[in-house]
Amino acid sequence: MVMGKEENLCWAFLVLLITTLLSDNSFQLIDAQPYKYNPVANLSTSWTNNDSVYVSGDSLPLNSLQPILVRSYFVCGFWCVNSRGACLFAILLSADTYVTEPQLVWSANRDSPVRENAILRFTQNGDLILENDDGSFVWSTNTGGKSVSGLNLTEEGNLVLYDKNNEKVWQSFDQPTDSLVPGQKLVLGNKLTASASASNWSRGLFSLAVRYAAGLVAYIESDPPQYYFEEYFNWTTTPSIQFVNGNLHWLSIPNASAGQLQFMKLESDGHLKVYEWKELYYNWMVVADLLASNIGVCGYPLACGKYGICSDGQCYCPEDANRYETRFFRQTNYRIPNQGCTPITAISCDHSQYHSLMELQNTAYFSYQRLSYNENPKLDNKTDLEGCKKACLNNCSCRVAQFIHSWNNFEGRGCLLISEVFSLVDTGRNNENISVFLKVQNPQKKSRRVTIILGSSLGAFFGVFLMAALCFFLYGREKEAKELYEIYLDQVPGMAVRFSYEDLTTMTNDFSTKLGEGGFGSVFEGMLRNGTQIAVKRLHGLGQVEKPFLSEVETIGGIHHVNLVRLIGFCAERTFRLLVYEYMSNGSLDKWIFDRHKRASLGWQSRRKIILDIAKGLAYLHEDCSHKIFHLDIKPQNILLDDNLNARISDFGLSKLIDKDQSQVITALRGTPGYMAPEWLTLNITEKVDVYSFGVVVLEILCGRKNLDRSQPEEDMHLLSLLKRKAEEGRLEDIIDEDNDEMRLHEAEVIKMMRVAMWCLQSDFPRRPSMSAVAKVLEGLLDVETNLDYNFTTPRRIADAAHKEDDALGVATQLLPSALSGPR
Numbered sequence: 091m092v093m094g095k096e097e098n099l100c101w102a103f104l105v106l107l108i109t110t111l112l113s114d115n116s117f118q119l120i121d122a123q124p125y126k127y128n129p130v131a132n133l134s135t136s137w138t139n140n141d142s143v144y145v146s147g148d149s150l151p152l153n154s155l156q157p158i159l160v161r162s163y164f165v166c167g168f169w170c171v172n173s174r175g176a177c178l179f180a181i182l183l184s185a186d187t188y189v190t191e192p193q194l195v196w197s198a199n200r201d202s203p204v205r206e207n208a209i210l211r212f213t214q215n216g217d218l219i220l221e222n223d224d225g226s227f228v229w230s231t232n233t234g235g236k237s238v239s240g241l242n243l244t245e246e247g248n249l250v251l252y253d254k255n256n257e258k259v260w261q262s263f264d265q266p267t268d269s270l271v272p273g274q275k276l277v278l279g280n281k282l283t284a285s286a287s288a289s290n291w292s293r294g295l296f297s298l299a300v301r302y303a304a305g306l307v308a309y310i311e312s313d314p315p316q317y318y319f320e321e322y323f324n325w326t327t328t329p330s331i332q333f334v335n336g337n338l339h340w341l342s343i344p345n346a347s348a349g350q351l352q353f354m355k356l357e358s359d360g361h362l363k364v365y366e367w368k369e370l371y372y373n374w375m376v377v378a379d380l381l382a383s384n385i386g387v388c389g390y391p392l393a394c395g396k397y398g399i400c401s402d403g404q405c406y407c408p409e410d411a412n413r414y415e416t417r418f419f420r421q422t423n424y425r426i427p428n429q430g431c432t433p434i435t436a437i438s439c440d441h442s443q444y445h446s447l448m449e450l451q452n453t454a455y456f457s458y459q460r461l462s463y464n465e466n467p468k469l470d471n472k473t474d475l476e477g478c479k480k481a482c483l484n485n486c487s488c489r490v491a492q493f494i495h496s497w498n499n500f501e502g503r504g505c506l507l508i509s510e511v512f513s514l515v516d517t518g519r520n521n522e523n524i525s526v527f528l529k530v531q532n533p534q535k536k537s538r539r540v541t542i543i544l545g546s547s548l549g550a551f552f553g554v555f556l557m558a559a560l561c562f563f564l565y566g567r568e569k570e571a572k573e574l575y576e577i578y579l580d581q582v583p584g585m586a587v588r589f590s591y592e593d594l595t596t597m598t599n600d601f602s603t604k605l606g607e608g609g610f611g612s613v614f615e616g617m618l619r620n621g622t623q624i625a626v627k628r629l630h631g632l633g634q635v636e637k638p639f640l641s642e643v644e645t646i647g648g649i650h651h652v653n654l655v656r657l658i659g660f661c662a663e664r665t666f667r668l669l670v671y672e673y674m675s676n677g678s679l680d681k682w683i684f685d686r687h688k689r690a691s692l693g694w695q696s697r698r699k700i701i702l703d704i705a706k707g708l709a710y711l712h713e714d715c716s717h718k719i720f721h722l723d724i725k726p727q728n729i730l731l732d733d734n735l736n737a738r739i740s741d742f743g744l745s746k747l748i749d750k751d752q753s754q755v756i757t758a759l760r761g762t763p764g765y766m767a768p769e770w771l772t773l774n775i776t777e778k779v780d781v782y783s784f785g786v787v788v789l790e791i792l793c794g795r796k797n798l799d800r801s802q803p804e805e806d807m808h809l810l811s812l813l814k815r816k817a818e819e820g821r822l823e824d825i826i827d828e829d830n831d832e833m834r835l836h837e838a839e840v841i842k843m844m845r846v847a848m849w850c851l852q853s854d855f856p857r858r859p860s861m862s863a864v865a866k867v868l869e870g871l872l873d874v875e876t877n878l879d880y881n882f883t884t885p886r887r888i889a890d891a892a893h894k895e896d897d898a899l900g901v902a903t904q905l906l907p908s909a910l911s912g913p914r
């Protein structure tokens with residue numbers, strides 16, 4: 091990336107963002123002692139949220155936990171997502187040896203997180219009160235004066251306030267959030283409510299509850315509620331279902347393999363999933379998706395996003411179905427069809443004279459299958475079809491009208507007006523019993539003036555062009571303005587070649603040969619008209635990025651070096667963003683060093699040359715370009731090899747294209763953490779982060795294995811830990827790749843190269859060499875630093891935290907970037 095000093099702050103935020111969005115937070119407890127905490131507490135005790143310890147994971151800054159009560163796998167305490175500075179008073183489920191981050195199963199204050207220094211008070215009169223750092227009231231059990239005598243976190247994960255007779259006065263099981271743990275019941279009057287999103291704890295759209303008349307129901311909390319699951323049950327007692335090993339009432343669940351480490355969660359997308367701790371994967375895995383078999387993929391309200399039509403899991407927009415000219419809807423995100431559709435002209439109550447209803451054929455609202463039990467719409471004969479349509483048109487908040495002519499054995503008509511629209515379902519046939527109408531806003535007639543002037547004089551074209559662009563900007567018509575801007579850009583000389591999307595479609599034979607999949611998108615093989623082979627990278631989710639894309643392309647296009655993959659051209663058309671690169675016939679380095687057969691053919695000289703090439707390419711980016719460029723994503727997948735196995739670095743400059751709102755792209759960066767330097771944690775990003783990643787790559791080349799190799803015995807799984815051990819034992823030769831005989835013959839040189847790698851891997855980044863120094867060492871012009879620290883993965887701040895824990899809590903956590911690179 092091109093880095094100016096003033097941009098450092100932005101980058102810090104970006105890093106924060108990237109890292110908070112990285113999913114699947116696997117982490118490792120190095121020294122897994124049981125927490126030294128009580129499972130019970132007495133009256134007149136208080137806890138300040140000022141002593142939380144990092145729980146290592148690949149979210150940066152790390153999440154942290156301050157235990158208050160601990161019993162077996164359950165921890166009750168302050169749970170903080172540091173990137174948001176938000177904490178919950180919560181109960182978490184935590185496996186004890188190799189674990190992912192603890193899993194949140196209950197919280198007191200999901201809608202109003204607290205900050206550091208918030209206080210939990212267990213008062214003399216038996217109330218449990220949560221106050222924020224400024225002393226403001228946040229939450230309480232309201233048990234003051236109810237003879238509470240203590241607080242107990244039970245074996246089941248239930249937080250209980252009990253009285254002198256050990257009777258429960260209050261329990262967290264009575265106020266579930268979005269999860270159930272084994273043994274917990276969902277009773278009449280309670281409900282699970284999903285979070286707003288995976289990263290937002292607030293109450294979201296979906297709820298799950300038991301009802302007398304309908305058994306178990308899942309629904310959207312709207313007015314009226316929209317049901318998407320109903321399992322009828324003839325209750326003989328007060329409705330209540332319990333999550334036990336093997337089932338949730340009549341819904342069966344795979345038995346927990348050991349230790350009951352399961353929990354059930356109503357997800358923000360409406361799925362009800364059961365997670366189980368799997369020792370084998372050191373991770374929480376989904377073992378059941380409980381409602382899915384009953385309602386099918388299209389039965390979820392967000393199966394295809396808002397206004398999306400679901401057909402066997404495929405999504406399309408209302409008009410695509412009938413191949414109408416697209417006048418009213420477009421896909422919200424072109425690359426992600428299940429994100430739904432957006433009205434092209436927003437529905438505005440100020441212009442209701444332009445409203446009309448569009449009838450959908452073969453389509454029903456997502457909840458139509460559930461009509462037998464729920465009361466929506468009531469088949470009350472109150473309105474007829476015309477009356478139903480009229481009612482929707484006359485009520486501004488109405489967005490969809492669904493009219494039922496008759497349903498199963500229920501005689502009579504019913505009209506349902508929906509104000510918040512979720513997915514629709516393709517019923518596959520003309521369903522005469524249901525009519526669905528979408529409200530649409532007809533665009534108002536545009537002023538004709540621009541068109542008239544345009545036709546009148548060719549000479550005025552350019553002026554009009556600018557005027558039109560200005561006009562669109564003034565009226566907020568960004569889309570049209572963008573298109574005009576694109577046309578304008580075609581005329582600008584001195585940039586990389588601009589291709590049309592159509593051209594690239596032809597050149598890649600309709601994107602038929604996929605070369606690979608990277609963090610930013612897929613790469614396809616193609617050929618220019620003159621026969622030159624090319625690699626076309628189709629970027630994901632960059633449709634909204636305009637200016638940065640073009641200026642970055644300009645910068646990248648201007649960089650030429652023998653060890654950098656050359657950018658030939660690009661395409662920026664509508665939401666398409668593609669980059670056209672020279673073709674590298676031998677593919678990416680990972681295919682060579684992680685494949686046994688190819689590796690065997692890769693001798694010492696080839697490997698040495700590849701390492702030198704990478705070093706020179708990076709040195710050029712860091713030191714010789716007109717702008718300093720940090721790559722930020724050095725890994726074998728981004729090193730390409732040509733016919734003669736010369737290595738070139740690809741994807742430089744691309745990190746800069748990530749738009750903060752495009753979470754898709756950011757989560758796609760997953761895997762990078764295995765190569766990330768420890769100081770990412772402190773946001774102290776310099777070109778030395780590339781040096782660190784380079785060190786990891788060199789090591790992988792020399793050892794012929796991945797940084798994290800789960801096929802190895804546990805103690806050897808992490809290459810950097812293994813390196814540390816072997817370096818301390820003075821037995822570095824043990825880890826040299828054995829698949830190529832030549833490597834053994836050059837043992838001394840290989841070990842010297844390992845020392846270069848270790849120098850690059852110094853956790854204290856100022857101690858790492860610059861890339862030009864590395865290149866000099868490789869060319870024999872400079873010696874390797876001899877005083878090396880073998881703690882390659884321990885950033886200073888976390889080391890302190892781990893130390894503190896060792897002393898105070900008996901739990902040590904440590905960031906192990908080497909543990910973070912999952913298998914690809």
Ligand SMILES: *[C@@H]1O[C@H](CO)[C@@H](O)[C@H](O)[C@H]1NC(C)=O
Nearest residue numbers: 128129130131132133135240
């Ligand atoms: C609670 O009080 C009892 C009796 O006063 C005492 O034995 C016990 O250690 C106290 N527990 C804690 C966690 O302080």
Ligand SMILES: *[C@@H]1O[C@H](CO)[C@@H](O)[C@H](O)[C@H]1NC(C)=O
Nearest residue numbers: 136137138139140141142207
């Ligand atoms: C946390 O706050 C409490 C009360 O203000 C104080 O006694 C304690 O020393 C603080 N702990 C730390 C680690 O700062």
Ligand SMILES: *[C@@H]1O[C@H](CO)[C@@H](O)[C@H](O)[C@H]1NC(C)=O
Nearest residue numbers: 130242243244245246252256
């Ligand atoms: C706390 O709960 C456990 C069950 O998990 C129970 O054995 C214990 O007696 C309870 N302690 C008190 C003080 O109620």
Ligand SMILES: *[C@@H]1O[C@H](CO)[C@@H](O)[C@H](O)[C@H]1NC(C)=O
Nearest residue numbers: 286287290291292293294295
């Ligand atoms: C979290 O979700 C709630 C409910 O949808 C919303 O009001 C709130 O703004 C969201 N918070 C953040 C930080 O996005």
Ligand SMILES: *[C@@H]1O[C@H](CO)[C@@H](O)[C@H](O)[C@H]1NC(C)=O
Nearest residue numbers: 302303322323324325326327
């Ligand atoms: C529900 O169960 C009761 C008692 O078992 C039975 O009398 C009744 O007919 C059942 N109702 C339905 C609708 O099945």
Ligand SMILES: *[C@@H]1O[C@H](CO)[C@@H](O)[C@H](O)[C@H]1NC(C)=O
Nearest residue numbers: 334335336337343344345346
């Ligand atoms: C699951 O566990 C329950 C009780 O622990 C047992 O009755 C049942 O047979 C088990 N089911 C299977 C499929 O192992």
Ligand SMILES: *[C@@H]1O[C@H](CO)[C@@H](O)[C@H](O)[C@H]1NC(C)=O
Nearest residue numbers: 495496497498499522523524
């Ligand atoms: C549709 O209506 C017809 C009669 O009006 C009825 O026989 C049929 O069962 C209905 N279909 C469904 C799915 O309810």
Ligand SMILES: *[C@@H]1O[C@H](CO)[C@@H](O)[C@H](O)[C@H]1NC(C)=O
Nearest residue numbers: 468469470471500501502503
């Ligand atoms: C609606 O009309 C049908 C047929 O005309 C009748 O059978 C049904 O009972 C009516 N329903 C109500 C709620 O009035």
Ligand SMILES: *[C@@H]1O[C@H](CO)[C@@H](O)[C@H](O)[C@H]1NC(C)=O
Nearest residue numbers: 313485486487488507508509
């Ligand atoms: C308009 O429709 C909404 C729901 O679609 C309903 O709650 C509201 O009562 C309706 N308003 C009027 C005036 O009918």
